[in-house]
Amino acid sequence: MDFLNKLYSGMKPIGHTFVFELKKQWKKFIAFSVITVGLVLLASWLPYAFFPGNAMPEIQTEYFRTNQTFLSFILIFANCFFFSGIICSEYDKQTGFILFPKINKYKLIIGKYIGNYALVMGITGVFYFTLGLLGLYYYGGPLNFRFFQSFAMALLYILAVSSFITFFSSFMKKENITIITTILILLIAFNVITQFITLANPDFEPLFSLQYAGNLMSSILYLEFPDTVAERYFQITIRDFTIRTWNTPTIMAGISVLLIYTFFSFLFAAIIFKRRQL
Amino acid sequence: MKRISETIIKLENLSKHFGSLKAVDNINLEVKKGETIGLVGPNGAGKTTTIKMISTIMKPTSGKIFVQNKHGELQNLLTNDRNLVPRGFLIDIPSFYEMTPAQLLKYFAKLQHYPNDQIEDRMNKLLQLFNLYEWKYENVEDFSKGMKQKLGVIQAIIHDPDFIILDEPQTGLDPKARIDIRRFIRSLQKQGKTIFVASHLLHEISEICDKIALINHGQIIAFDTIENLEINLKTNELVFQTLSEITPDKLKTIIDNLTMEFDPYLDKDLDPKISKIPVSYNIKEKEFTIYYDGKRESRAELLKILVNKFPELNIISFSQPRTSQLERIYEQLIGAEAQNEMNRRRFN
Numbered sequence: 200m201d202f203l204n205k206l207y208s209g210m211k212p213i214g215h216t217f218v219f220e221l222k223k224q225w226k227k228f229i230a231f232s233v234i235t236v237g238l239v240l241l242a243s244w245l246p247y248a249f250f251p252g253n254a255m256p257e258i259q260t261e262y263f264r265t266n267q268t269f270l271s272f273i274l275i276f277a278n279c280f281f282f283s284g285i286i287c288s289e290y291d292k293q294t295g296f297i298l299f300p301k302i303n304k305y306k307l308i309i310g311k312y313i314g315n316y317a318l319v320m321g322i323t324g325v326f327y328f329t330l331g332l333l334g335l336y337y338y339g340g341p342l343n344f345r346f347f348q349s350f351a352m353a354l355l356y357i358l359a360v361s362s363f364i365t366f367f368s369s370f371m372k373k374e375n376i377t378i379i380t381t382i383l384i385l386l387i388a389f390n391v392i393t394q395f396i397t398l399a400n401p402d403f404e405p406l407f408s409l410q411y412a413g414n415l416m417s418s419i420l421y422l423e424f425p426d427t428v429a430e431r432y433f434q435i436t437i438r439d440f441t442i443r444t445w446n447t448p449t450i451m452a453g454i455s456v457l458l459i460y461t462f463f464s465f466l467f468a469a470i471i472f473k474r475r476q477l
Numbered sequence: 478m479k480r481i482s483e484t485i486i487k488l489e490n491l492s493k494h495f496g497s498l499k500a501v502d503n504i505n506l507e508v509k510k511g512e513t514i515g516l517v518g519p520n521g522a523g524k525t526t527t528i529k530m531i532s533t534i535m536k537p538t539s540g541k542i543f544v545q546n547k548h549g550e551l552q553n554l555l556t557n558d559r560n561l562v563p564r565g566f567l568i569d570i571p572s573f574y575e576m577t578p579a580q581l582l583k584y585f586a587k588l589q590h591y592p593n594d595q596i597e598d599r600m601n602k603l604l605q606l607f608n609l610y611e612w613k614y615e616n617v618e619d620f621s622k623g624m625k626q627k628l629g630v631i632q633a634i635i636h637d638p639d640f641i642i643l644d645e646p647q648t649g650l651d652p653k654a655r656i657d658i659r660r661f662i663r664s665l666q667k668q669g670k671t672i673f674v675a676s677h678l679l680h681e682i683s684e685i686c687d688k689i690a691l692i693n694h695g696q697i698i699a700f701d702t703i704e705n706l707e708i709n710l711k712t713n714e715l716v717f718q719t720l721s722e723i724t725p726d727k728l729k730t731i732i733d734n735l736t737m738e739f740d741p742y743l744d745k746d747l748d749p750k751i752s753k754i755p756v757s758y759n760i761k762e763k764e765f766t767i768y769y770d771g772k773r774e775s776r777a778e779l780l781k782i783l784v785n786k787f788p789e790l791n792i793i794s795f796s797q798p799r800t801s802q803l804e805r806i807y808e809q810l811i812g813a814e815a816q817n818e819m820n821r822r823r824f825n
Contacts, residue, residue, distance in 0.1 A: 296568040300532040
């Protein structure tokens with residue numbers, strides 16, 4: 200009982216920070232949610248409502264899969280905007296001078312992390328909810344179970360990307376620079392490196408790339424998941440030159456990559472954060 | 478009468494080095510319950526670094542920090558920071574999240590385990606006291622530097638701590654706000670709170686502190702009451718003001734007569750850098766300045782002489798200006814330390 204009381208008392212600051220973080224980021228959350236709804240409607244409703252020539256996919260899951268275009272962009276931007284300042288802003292703005300004597304710095308970051316994760320999860324929820332409603336409108340119910348698996352994969356993807364950004368935030372000085380750097384890495388650097396490597400060795404599967412692992416969010420919507428290696432890439436051969444584009448990792452490999460990123464990003468962030476002083 | 482008996486914080490051989498720079502160098506300091514201590518030093522002397530270490534924001538390179546726990550025992554802060562007496566901090570110029578004071582203060586109070594049902598009341602009282610009540614629901618980003626500083630003081634005391642540490646609390650404040658803060662610190666003193674104030678503003682410190690710790694190059698070069706520090710002064714100053722201005726034709730005679738009557742008590746080795754004559758007059762301020770030997774008995778005698786032998790001067794005030802005294806103590810000690818440092822280097 201005493202242990203439980205201590206645990207509850209120890210968790211309280213995390214709870215207070217979680218609630219405070221929700222209030223602090225509320226406007227950002229609303230803005231992202233509105234943009235998300237707008238983008239889903241733009242990609243998944245507008246083309247069919249105003250351009251009847253556009254053929255609808257035959258089945259519900261295919262409709263969901265083809266309309267996930269904006270999801271990874273939304274998630275990368277949301278993660279970068281919500282998590283980039285999670286550590287560095289306390290140092291840059293020196294808000295830590297007020298907070299750290301009051302609260303253990305790890306508890307502060309845990310509270311902030313959970314708060315921001317909940318908000319980005321909320322934005323993801325808004326995406327899937329809007330897309331789900333459109334799916335029901337066009338194809339009727341119920342929603343295919345794959346749709347929920349895709350949502351679960353998105354939550355895992357957020358976990359990996361947010362921890363990766365938290366790692367950058369642990370040593371970067373300014374929030375804005377962290378936002379720009381992580382967006383560049385997640386949107387461009389991973390893709391460019393993947394292109395170079397697959398050009399040099401087409402058999403090398405880019406499992407180092409968070410972006411590639413994130414493709415599971417849409418590929419899991421295939422009713423028959425492409426399990427063989429040959430099914431998981433697309434390639435064109437011009438004379439003796441082969442250009443291969445890897446579409447998706449296997450489910451196990453993708454989940455493992457996301458979990459490994461999460462674990463090591465948190466580990467390195469914690470080590471750096473421990474040594475960082477105001 | 479203030480009861481000063483228990484030690485609330487004790488710094489033991491505390492040091493913080495940044496590479497070869499000794500920001501804080503082997504500091505020893507003890508603060509008793511109910512005392513108000515001023516940590517005075519020039520910019521870069523090590524004040525904020527010391528406070529950051531006390532607030533556990535920064536780890537010392539070596540040394541120990543003991544803080545009283547809730548059972549009245551001293552506890553090593555660096556090994557166990559639980560169950561200590563409630564402490565409040567204002568470090569440097571506070572920077573807040575861009576939210577309203579109501580949101581921020583509620584969060585800070587909750588983090589400090591202040592009873593939920595009393596937060597609103599406590600917050601309102603403090604906001605009113607510092608004239609920020611009408612800004613309660615305004616975003617802090619619209620606040621001036623002085624308003625943020627006031628909010629910083631409020632956040633430091635929102636949970637009604639026993640031990641309050643304020644780093645440059647007067648920074649960025651207008652004169653009215655400075656008076657408010659000084660008045661508030663006095664009211665905290667009356668409540669028996671222990672206060673540790675770091676500042677480079679000597680007059681502010683001299684107005685409110687029981688004891689002063691002079692810090693320079695990371696070392697405490699003196700720690701005592703202002704009165705005790707004054708004993709070491711080469712000269713001491715007294716000021717008295719006259720009701721009306723003394724005309725130049727009478728001035729020389731009056732100064733001569735005053736010098737003659739005061740002679741036994743005047744400073745015989747007056748430093749010419751301070752003043753060439755022991756009794757002088759400032760026409761604009763209608764104020765006489767006397768450089769005397771610093772003894773309390775002498776001060777009493779000087780007052781007696783003035784009242785009995787110079788009634789025509791119509792004296793309206795007679796005081797020892799603490800600020801200028803403190804400035805001189807400060808100058809003297811810093812100067813002596815610089816000289817020692819030079820000798821040390823020469824010797825090495």
